Amino acid sequence: MLNRETLVSIMVLTIILICSLTSNTLAVEEINSDLIVFSGEPEGVTAAVAAAREGKNVILLMFREKPGGLMTYAALNFLDLNYDNKSRNINHGIFSEWHQKLGSSISFSPKKAETVFEEMLAAEENITIINLAELKSVKVKAGKIYYLEAEKNNKSYRLTADFYLDASQDGDLAAAAGEDYFIGTADINLKNSWMASTQILKFSNVNPQKLKKAVRNNKYYGSHFRNDHAWGFSNFGKSYQSQNDNLRLRGLNIVFIENNGGYDAYINALLLFNVDPLSEKSAAEAKKSAAVEAELILKYLQANLEGFEKAELNDLPQELYRRESRHFLTEYQLKTQDLFRQKIFKDTITLASYPLDYQAAAQDYPGFVLFNPEYYGIPLRTLIARKNDNLLIVGRSSGYSSLAAASARVLPPAMNTAEAAGIAVSEAVNKNKSLLEIVEDEESLKKIRSALKINLNNYPAEAPIIDDPQLxxxxxxxxxxxxxxxxxxxxxxxxxxxxxxxxxxxxxxxxxxxxxxxxxxxxxxxxxxxxxxxxxxxxxxxxxxxxxxxxxxxxxxxxxxxxxxxxxxxxxxxxxxxxxxxxxxxxxxxxxxxxxxxxxxxxxxxxxxxxxxxxx
Missing domain, CATH: 1.10.418 (Actin-binding Protein, T-fimbrin; domain 1)
Structure with a gap:
């Protein structure tokens, strides 16, 4: 039997051993860089590449394993391109480079998109990627982000930089840093309301040529087929009766991707209502409901849609397509009026022209198109955080009103703003200026616009859609x-x-x-x-x-x-x-x-x- 002194010695040694193991397990690596980009969404990849090409050291901190985010993990493989009045794409720069590598189509394979993003990142020696990491804390000091703490497996990181850029869908870094925001349509006094999420469905063993022939023969009212993409089918969607009150099949949006001699079909049409965009539990429950409904939709398509008679349902994409969550209050809030006046700001960094297409938020709150601008400018100030002057926010959670975001959130202008943000950071570092000083620096703004091939001389300061001073x-x-x-x-x-x-x-x-x-x-x-x-x-x-x-x-x-x-x-x-x-x-x-x-x-x-x- 062990005596008291021996037991005490064993306990002390055990505690020492545990502390030693804990210390090794939680070893902290400190890394400093010019810019930390949070999230591997397309905007995050773009910002990181843009800054790296300017010679800046960049850390890309990702909670996923691979880049691509919404385009890959949610399988949103259709682009809402922005055109000018001559049907030319107005978004250039790194977005255009990525788009060309995909084949310059409005649709693409999610796997191909992922591969191109990886290749673009790998080509830049100045980018350090930390994937599968969890953001643990954000230290703020004197109106700046001081450092981030992240953890991967059993390793901790303390990351510092001159500037930080939040490219996550929900602005998680900005929220953790204390930036103010509203959710959904709270700004038009519709609280606890936001655009529906979508579970994109993937089917194999489909015959697009058969559907194309049926569309050309007007079998489906209001339907269209061009290249590898079919859309419309509004009556087809309405005639489907969902088994779940929180789900609805809208008009079909179908992308066909060739796969080993056959075709897969990605369908963006299953709306999921009452999904809290900031709750993983709510999203998980919605995915379960969508999986049950997907089996019923398969049978409906097999019986009613040409080319889908032998279709098979594949595994659902890992994530939901969530259109809206937080909207941050930045140095300038892009308003609906700005889009209606087709305003060009002094600090315009890119152009957009997509209609203000607000998707359904509930069964009794249908979607609508507010109006359709020919063009409008997005100012650099909409990306600059108000509380932390070394933080930028790019993507759908930037400083847009909820209705303006219905246009500005789409990928081409979002990737443009991310590239602009990456260059703005580089200019701020090179010139030892704040981001707000870059807003006033015409030389830096010209550099951004040159990279994105924008000539603002072609646009008046304002051109209201309805130019009636009385109205x-x-x-x-x-x-x-x-x-x-x-x-x-x-x-x-x-x-x-x-x-x-x-x-x-x-x-x-x-x-x-x-x-x-x-x-x-x-x-x-x-x-x-x-x-x-x-x-x-x-x-x-x-x-x-x-x-x-x-x-x-x-x-x-x-x-x-x-x-x-x-x-x-x-x-x-x-x-x-x-x-x-x-x-x-x-x-x-x-x-x-x-x-x-x-x-x-x-x-x-x-x-x-x-x-x-x-x-x-």
Whole structure:
């Protein structure tokens, strides 16, 4: 039997051994560089390559094993290209280089995309890759990121740099560094709402030629087939009845990829609602539901879609295609109005032209196209963090309003902004300047634009889509809250006559979004009762506005409506003459009237900052 002294000695030795093993297990490697890029998304790869080509030492910190992110792990293999008015691609630079290596098509093999990203990284000697790493902490000091702590297997890293760049989908580094953000459509007062996630489905043993023939014979309404890509099929999607209320099959978007003499089909169409974009648990549960539904969709396709009779369902991609989560508050918040005015900023670093295509957020909140700009500029300030002056944020979580992000989030301009960020960091290091000083440095901005082949001399400072000084301000204010839309063709139907129900719906949206104090519980019912599908007249427009203000309109004479509305400041100066006459209103007049009512209510204080109204 061991005596007390022996037991104590054994315990001490054991503790020493454990501490020694722990010390070895948690050995810390310190690495310093010019730039740390967080995440191997396409934007992260682009930023790292851009800075490395400028001669800067770069650490690419990835939590995945391979680069490519959304394009590879979620299998989103279709590009939303941005074109000019002559159908030419407007996004160049490293994006164009990557795109050409893929074959210059709008669709591609996820594996090929991954390979090209790897080759681009391997070609740069100045890039150190730390993959499969977990970001453990971010140390902030005196308005800067001081260092990062990361862990891989049993090894810890302490990483320091002059600048840091967050290229992750959700802005996890920026959030950990204390940057402010909002989630989803909170900036238009739709809280706990964001675009649906998608589970991309992959099928093998399909026959694209058979589907192409059926499309050309108009078997499927509103469907198209070009090269290796088919899209549309809206009625086809609507006729499918999901077994899960949180899932919906929209119109099909199909990419065909040749594989060993046959073809695989990637279908981007299965929308997943109520998936918390920041919760791994929520995503995992959604993936389980999608896997069950995928088997039913397979049977539906086999029975109803030409070329899919013998289709087989492959393993689902590892990750969901998540369109939206955090939106960060950067040095400038790109607003819907900026896109509508097709604004070119002094610090514009790239151009974009994709429509503001906001995907469905719920079964009862369908997607829409707000409008379709011919072009607009993205300023460098939208990438620069406000609290940490050595941090940039690139990708879908950059400083965009939720509705502006519906356009700016797509890959080509996102990769352009990442390249611009990489060059901006290089310029800041070379010139010993801050990022905000680079914003004012015309020589540095010219260097960025040259790399991206942008000539701003071809563009005016502003070119509003609707260049009507009477209407412009009113229309863009309603657009900024998502209250009216123009669609792909920017058709706001200005000369058509709206009906009373339309005006009622706008009034209620305004009151809800602005959290009007006078939106009493009886107001919606009262307005619904007072309105019909009849054409909107000046008399009834005033009547509905007065009713929204809880005025006893049924006890008033119609001739009293105008004076009462004027007294309550419900009549804009532009419409004083119009509203004195009893006649039908056109949509332009209704928009001006509605925007005036919108301005009646103060924007809630918590929304002012996240809407970028401090820039107005």
């Amino acid at each position: 412009l301000g009113s229309l863009e204010r309603l657009l900024s809250w998502g209250i009216t839309i123009g669609g792909y063709n920017n058709n706001f139907k200005l000369d058509t006559v709206p009906n009373e129900k339309e005006f009622t719906a706008i009034i209620l949206k305004i009151m809800q979004k602005k959290e009007a104090d006078n939106l009493y519980e009886w107001v919606p019912g009262s307005l619904e009762t007072l309105s019909s599908n009849k054409k909107l007249t000046t008399t009834n427009a005033l009547k509905l506005l007065l009713a929204a203000e809880s005025q006893r309109v049924l006890e008033m004479n119609e001739d009293q409506y105008f004076n009462k509305a004027l007294e309550m400041d419900l009549v804009p100066d532009k419409l004083i003459v119009v509203l004195t006459k009893k006649r039908v209103m056109n949509r332009k007049e209704m928009i001006i009237l509605a925007a005036h009512y919108l301005d009646r209510f103060e924007t809630p204080s918590d929304l002012k900052a996240i809407r970028g109204e401090y820039f107005d």
